[in-house]
Amino acid sequence: MKRPILYLLIPFSIGIAISRLLNLPILLLLSGFLFFAVLALVISKNSRASFIGLYLAIFFLGMTFYQQSLILPSSHISNITTNEPNSVFLRGVIADDPVISDTPYGTKKARFTLNAISVKLNGAWRDATGPVMVSVNSKYERRYRYGDELLLEGVLLRPGSLKNPGLFDYEKYLGMKGIYSCLRVKDDNLAKVIGYRANWITAASYNVRDRLDRALDERLEGSYAGFLKSIITGDRTGLGDDVQDDFIKTGTVHVIAISGLQVGLIAGMFLALFGVLRIPKRINLVLTLVILVFYSFMTGANPPILRAVIMFFVFVIGYLINRKSDILNSLSLAALAILLWNPKELFDPSFQLSFISVAGTIILCPAIDKLFGLADPHGMSVLIKIKRYLLKGVSVSIAAWLASWPFVASYFNIASPISVIANLIVVPMLFVLTVVSFIFFAVNPLASSLAAALSVMLLKLEQFLFLINHILAGVPLAYIRMKSPGAVFTVIYYCLLSLLIIPRYRKQIVIASLIAMNLLIYSEISGCIRRDLKMTFLDVGQGDCALLEMPDGKNVLIDGGSAGDDGRFDTGKSVIAPYLWNKDIYMIDAVIATHFHEDHIGGIIYILENFKVGCVIDNGAHAADNAVHDKYIRLIKEKGIRRITVGEGDVINLSSDARIFILNPPRTEELFDSNENSLLMKLIYKNFSCLFCGDVINDPISRLAGYGKFLKSDVMKIPHHGGNLGDAVISNNFFEMVSPDVSIISVGKINTYNMPSPKTLNALKYLKSTSYVTKDSGAIEIIIDGDRHHIPIYNVSKN
Amino acid sequence: MFNLTRTEKFIIIFLSVSLLIAIAVKTYIASRPHGDIRIEKFDADSTRSPEKININAAGAEELESIKGVGKALAERIVEYRNSKGAFVMIEDIKNVKGIGRALFEKIKDRISVE
Numbered sequence: 001m002k003r004p005i006l007y008l009l010i011p012f013s014i015g016i017a018i019s020r021l022l023n024l025p026i027l028l029l030l031s032g033f034l035f036f037a038v039l040a041l042v043i044s045k046n047s048r049a050s051f052i053g054l055y056l057a058i059f060f061l062g063m064t065f066y067q068q069s070l071i072l073p074s075s076h077i078s079n080i081t082t083n084e085p086n087s088v089f090l091r092g093v094i095a096d097d098p099v100i101s102d103t104p105y106g107t108k109k110a111r112f113t114l115n116a117i118s119v120k121l122n123g124a125w126r127d128a129t130g131p132v133m134v135s136v137n138s139k140y141e142r143r144y145r146y147g148d149e150l151l152l153e154g155v156l157l158r159p160g161s162l163k164n165p166g167l168f169d170y171e172k173y174l175g176m177k178g179i180y181s182c183l184r185v186k187d188d189n190l191a192k193v194i195g196y197r198a199n200w201i202t203a204a205s206y207n208v209r210d211r212l213d214r215a216l217d218e219r220l221e222g223s224y225a226g227f228l229k230s231i232i233t234g235d236r237t238g239l240g241d242d243v244q245d246d247f248i249k250t251g252t253v254h255v256i257a258i259s260g261l262q263v264g265l266i267a268g269m270f271l272a273l274f275g276v277l278r279i280p281k282r283i284n285l286v287l288t289l290v291i292l293v294f295y296s297f298m299t300g301a302n303p304p305i306l307r308a309v310i311m312f313f314v315f316v317i318g319y320l321i322n323r324k325s326d327i328l329n330s331l332s333l334a335a336l337a338i339l340l341w342n343p344k345e346l347f348d349p350s351f352q353l354s355f356i357s358v359a360g361t362i363i364l365c366p367a368i369d370k371l372f373g374l375a376d377p378h379g380m381s382v383l384i385k386i387k388r389y390l391l392k393g394v395s396v397s398i399a400a401w402l403a404s405w406p407f408v409a410s411y412f413n414i415a416s417p418i419s420v421i422a423n424l425i426v427v428p429m430l431f432v433l434t435v436v437s438f439i440f441f442a443v444n445p446l447a448s449s450l451a452a453a454l455s456v457m458l459l460k461l462e463q464f465l466f467l468i469n470h471i472l473a474g475v476p477l478a479y480i481r482m483k484s485p486g487a488v489f490t491v492i493y494y495c496l497l498s499l500l501i502i503p504r505y506r507k508q509i510v511i512a513s514l515i516a517m518n519l520l521i522y523s524e525i526s527g528c529i530r531r532d533l534k535m536t537f538l539d540v541g542q543g544d545c546a547l548l549e550m551p552d553g554k555n556v557l558i559d560g561g562s563a564g565d566d567g568r569f570d571t572g573k574s575v576i577a578p579y580l581w582n583k584d585i586y587m588i589d590a591v592i593a594t595h596f597h598e599d600h601i602g603g604i605i606y607i608l609e610n611f612k613v614g615c616v617i618d619n620g621a622h623a624a625d626n627a628v629h630d631k632y633i634r635l636i637k638e639k640g641i642r643r644i645t646v647g648e649g650d651v652i653n654l655s656s657d658a659r660i661f662i663l664n665p666p667r668t669e670e671l672f673d674s675n676e677n678s679l680l681m682k683l684i685y686k687n688f689s690c691l692f693c694g695d696v697i698n699d700p701i702s703r704l705a706g707y708g709k710f711l712k713s714d715v716m717k718i719p720h721h722g723g724n725l726g727d728a729v730i731s732n733n734f735f736e737m738v739s740p741d742v743s744i745i746s747v748g749k750i751n752t753y754n755m756p757s758p759k760t761l762n763a764l765k766y767l768k769s770t771s772y773v774t775k776d777s778g779a780i781e782i783i784i785d786g787d788r789h790h791i792p793i794y795n796v797s798k799n
Numbered sequence: 800m801f802n803l804t805r806t807e808k809f810i811i812i813f814l815s816v817s818l819l820i821a822i823a824v825k826t827y828i829a830s831r832p833h834g835d836i837r838i839e840k841f842d843a844d845s846t847r848s849p850e851k852i853n854i855n856a857a858g859a860e861e862l863e864s865i866k867g868v869g870k871a872l873a874e875r876i877v878e879y880r881n882s883k884g885a886f887v888m889i890e891d892i893k894n895v896k897g898i899g900r901a902l903f904e905k906i907k908d909r910i911s912v913e
Contacts, residue, residue, distance in 0.1 A: 507807060514814035523822040528828045554833045591834050615836060649843040654836060661841060706847040 118505020251419025360403020722756025
């Protein structure tokens with residue numbers, strides 16, 4: 001058996017994956033493991049049956065490990081963390097390098113992981129364990145460092161995240177890393193440093209990291225420093241969104257996240273350096289290994305780095321004991337080591353991407369080489385050698401892309417065929433940049449003028465790289481947006497890919513894959529031919545966003561949540577666009593902006609930039625000093641999108657049986673931008689009606705009362721995120737006229753206005769209206785089939 | 800490389816053709832034209848039920864705006880009010896000459912007394 005660990009890894013990871021789906025009691029799993037382990041020993045004479053027994057034993061071991069990782073000690077901080085904020089005192093030690101970011105309010109925010117020691121809740125101190133994600137509103141650039149023991153006063157709560165079907169869930173991601181609690185601290189006065197308990201090697205590595213970061217910041221600006229920081233020290237905070245997007249589009253994003261490739265480059269660099277210094281090979285290898293371990297501490301030891309360092313470790317050990325190591329075997333060892341440490345890493349995107357692309361390269365490359373006719377390099381001319389080298393690069397690029405694109409597509413909704421070419425340019429550039437940066441770090445403290453010259457060189461190289469990348473991203477069909485491929489397709493795809501390397505059962509695989517693909521696509525087609533209306537109120541935090549999918553295929557987006565220029569969360573990019581792509585929607589017939597406040601049109605900007613939009617509909621108000629509004633106007637002019645201004649008395653005719661009546665604002669010459677002038681729309685589809693109220697408050701509410709019975713609706717998007725509407729008598733009267741069966745409140749967990757207001761909730765309760773609040777229920781889908789409607793709520797508590 | 804028998808060839812070709820058809824259908828569904836979105840008008844004023852007219856305070860012109868009340872009738876209502884005093888209930892308006900049961904049923908939702 002050439003690769004024993006690969007055969008351990010496969011049943012072990014399948015066990016972990018299945019255990020997450022089944023959630024069986026741990027004792028049962030443990031006995032399953034013991035049973036099959038004993039069985040395998042007893043029947044060891046029959047080697048085949050014995051192996052099957054062994055595989056099953058390992059499978060159950062994987063399941064046991066996963067279940068075991070879910071069990072937390074009773075002192076764990078998560079046991080006293082709830083969805084509602086609790087005021088607590090917390091003592092603990094900072095476990096990582098704090099990240100400092102700017103807030104839109106001109107202050108700074110420090111974020112770090114704190115290992116809890118004790119906590120004071122309801123007046124009594126008690127011991128605590130486990131990590132807490134802490135954020136402090138800080139005035140300082142660097143007040144908190146790794147190893148500081150802190151006494152904090154703040155509110156403890158669950159991380160909370162936006163819940164939309166099929167989309168990235170930050171809370172789950174943190175759970176994978178074992179973090180279930182969050183502490184918010186108002187300011188520096190509530191965070192006292194009371195001691196220092198650091199692990200010296202981590203402290204030293206962060207110290208080096210800090211120096212390197214500062215050296216880059218001194219010489220270079222913005223994204224140029226940010227890019228080098230992200231490829232060398234793993235600090236990605238300084239990288240601009242535009243640059244990052246280009247790397248995603250060209251399929252070279254692995255460069256930005258420190259990957260195994262980077263570890264390999266650094267290993268190669270130091271091996272060469274020590275080689276030149278005539279250090280004996282054995283010592284050279286050990287020294288390089290020590291440097292790599294230090295490097296992995298410095299960059300936060302994410303799965304791809306750990307993977308590469310473990311593989312290098314195996315190689316070094318193999319060399320020292322004169323045994324050649326099989327590369328697939330050491331890759332498996334790296335995966336197994338990480339999964340034994342934390343089985344939940346199996347579900348971490350960076351773990352999956354890293355291992356699948358490396359495994360793909362190792363397994364597929366020989367087959368692709370054969371297709372290219374790459375023969376043994378005996379006695380060839382220089383020209384042929386260069387050609388060979390290039391073809392080899394193409395082959396690696398293709399292999400990595402073929403192996404990894406379904407995973408990339410499911411996380412980024414993108415497939416980039418251009419990456420095969422882009423990597424041929426970006427990877428050598430990465431190598432050059434890394435080498436020059438290290439020379440720069442070496443000479444920076446010694447020779448200032450030389451360092452300045454080197455920094456100019458780095459700048460030019462980076463400008464060239466960004467430019468090339470930008471051009472490649474702009475090539476037609478460089479990348480296509482697509483929906484997440486889904487488990488069934490992914491399995492079929494890898495079966496077909498195996499045709500390249502497995503000589504047996506080819507016929508059967510082809511036929512089985514074809515049948516499965518037929519079934520898949522025909523079931524999708526039958527799903528497309530729908531005859532119902534679907535409304536989705538997306539969870540965009542504090543803001544509004546609703547998607548209408550009409551029976552005739554039209555899509556209408558009403559508002560788009562908020563976006564941030566200041567590094568805040570862009571819902572257009574992170575929620576709406578992926579949600580639409582996952583539904584195979586690339587064209588929107590109408591985008592309606594109820595009014596121009598940031599929490600309603602912020603996210604629309606990204607949609608206008610990245611989707612085909614038929615028309616935009618708004619109230620035409622004059623919005624002075626409103627940057628988002630200006631962007632919106634500029635974009636629709638640039639892209640030549642039809643703009644329709646509507647007001648009271650207009651009907652948007654979507655189809656023969658679906659119309660939207662506009663009831664507010666009244667038609668006047670000049671309209672100023674305000675909540676009062678929000679579009680208020682009544683959608684009528686067959687016997688069903690829904691009232692979209694935007695942020696309408698105060699005066700218009702009493703004017704609208706004039707519509708009397710016309711207001712009555714089945715569903716109502718409650719005005720202004722459920723806040724107070726003004727005079728209680730008038731607003732209660734308004735709600736009574738609408739008396740919706742179902743009311744939707746779109747509001748974020750954190751808002752400064754204490755929305756939704758108890759008054760509004762009580763009024764709805766009095767009317768016996770079922771209300772759904774996005775901050776609790778997540779996205780709310782309503783399916784209207786003829787005249788009935790039902791609401792499959794996206795379940796938050798799952799997992 | 801595959802060494803297919805006749806039947807196997809047939810199966811593979813059949814499945815591939817059916818797959819291609821499905822892809823074509825799917826692409827058509829995704830790219831079919833959606834039809835225009837048109838903006839039309841509706842009569843907001845008549846959809847909105849206007850406020851009731853106070854028959855004790857309204858002038859003749861305002862009373863005329865009630866559907867079914869003409870100029871002469873409006874003047875008679877004002878006259879009646881001036882000579883006999885304010886209306887106590889809206890039903891009192893029936894005492895005005897020319898307002899019968901039928902007309903009252905028609906206008907009763909539009910009038911009030913204060």
